[in-house]
Amino acid sequence: MSLEGKTALVTGASRGLGRAIARRLAQEGAAVGVNYSRSAREAEDLVEEIRKSGGRALPLCADVSVALQVSSMVERLEGELGPVDVLINNAGVMERGDLGDFDYSRMEGMYRVNVDGIVIPTRAVTQGMKQRRFGRIVNLTSIAAHGTAMAGTTFYAATKAAVSLLTRRFALELGPHGITVNAVAPGFILTDMVAAGRTPDEVESLVHATGGKAMVRRVGRPEDIAHAVAFLVSPECGFITAQILTVDGGRMDYIAHP
Numbered sequence: 013m014s015l016e017g018k019t020a021l022v023t024g025a026s027r028g029l030g031r032a033i034a035r036r037l038a039q040e041g042a043a044v045g046v047n048y049s050r051s052a053r054e055a056e057d058l059v060e061e062i063r064k065s066g067g068r069a070l071p072l073c074a075d076v077s078v079a080l081q082v083s084s085m086v087e088r089l090e091g092e093l094g095p096v097d098v099l100i101n102n103a104g105v106m107e108r109g110d111l112g113d114f115d116y117s118r119m120e121g122m123y124r125v126n127v128d129g130i131v132i133p134t135r136a137v138t139q140g141m142k143q144r145r146f147g148r149i150v151n152l153t154s155i156a157a158h159g160t161a162m163a164g165t166t167f168y169a170a171t172k173a174a175v176s177l178l179t180r181r182f183a184l185e186l187g188p189h190g191i192t193v194n195a196v197a198p199g200f201i202l203t204d205m206v207a208a209g210r211t212p213d214e215v216e217s218l219v220h221a222t223g224g225k226a227m228v229r230r231v232g233r234p235e236d237i238a239h240a241v242a243f244l245v246s247p248e249c250g251f252i253t254a255q256i257l258t259v260d261g262g263r264m265d266y267i268a269h270p
């Protein structure tokens with residue numbers, strides 16, 4: 013177990029990718045802070061599951077875009093499970109729409125979670141990481157930031173482009189202190205985020221169509237992303253930083269129009 017003795021904070025770990033990441037880091041031996049904003053039951057269930065299998069975990073309610081809530085969360089996590097060595101900035105939201113139909117009043121809220129929600133937790137943990145001269149940070153960006161043509165993702169993609177850029181700039185700033193900062197750019201992974209607002213039939217045909225565009229001919233599973241994250245945060249991974257690791261089953265279709 014490569015993360016024995018380390019403490020990790022996973023934001024948005026109650027559901028979807030964050031849940032799979034938190035579970036995987038616990039399997040690797042890390043004590044895990046399971047952050048959520050609304051889904052308390054799901055977060056508590058995951059913590060119980062980790063504890064039952066011999067791991068250490070703590071459910072932590074905090075809105076990642078609110079600095080005071082994040083600093084209290086980090087203080088509590090560090091008090092109970094130890095200083096944060098690994099931060100996974102996973103929490104995110106998607107507001108759908110393109111130039112013609114996007115409800116722009118929703119942009120600020122999406123920006124706050126997807127962008128401020130990365131800056132604030134990073135600021136909250138890096139002072140300690142610098143003092144200990146060790147840190148691993150992974151941000152969840154998206155292939156949308158590479159310029160996919162998937163309808164309804166124009167403004168979401170803009171927030172993820174900011175995440176990709178901030179990843180490289182944070183890596184530049186934190187590298188001299190022994191801290192690596194990378195991002196994982198998932199392709200289509202079946203979670204609540206992509207299913208929301210769609211009927212089961214619509215989801216099924218979207219999964220079929222999108223899976224068909226991947227070279228491996230399937231959509232992704234949350235565990236595919238957790239595996240990439242576990243690699244990037246391993247102590248041995250100290251010479252990989254400022255990278256965006258695309259995990260999309262081989263998608264090149266977004267270079268052309270759909």
Ligand SMILES: NC(=O)c1ccc[n+]([C@@H]2O[C@H](COP(=O)([O-])OP(=O)(O)OC[C@H]3O[C@@H](n4cnc5c(N)ncnc54)[C@H](OP(=O)(O)O)[C@@H]3O)[C@@H](O)[C@H]2O)c1
Pocket residue numbers: 023024025026027028029030047048049050051052074075076077102103104105125129152153154155197198199200201202203204205206
């Ligand atoms: N699924 C995909 O295909 C895909 C592709 C590319 C990138 N991504 C990115 O991967 C990340 C995870 O996506 P997902 O598909 O797992 O989404 P999801 O199923 O909708 O889960 C989102 C998670 O974020 C949490 N969250 C939302 N707002 C929060 C806030 N303000 N503070 C703290 N936690 C908050 C939610 O917790 P609560 O329920 O408690 O609010 C939930 O645990 C996101 O950054 C997303 O943009 C996903």
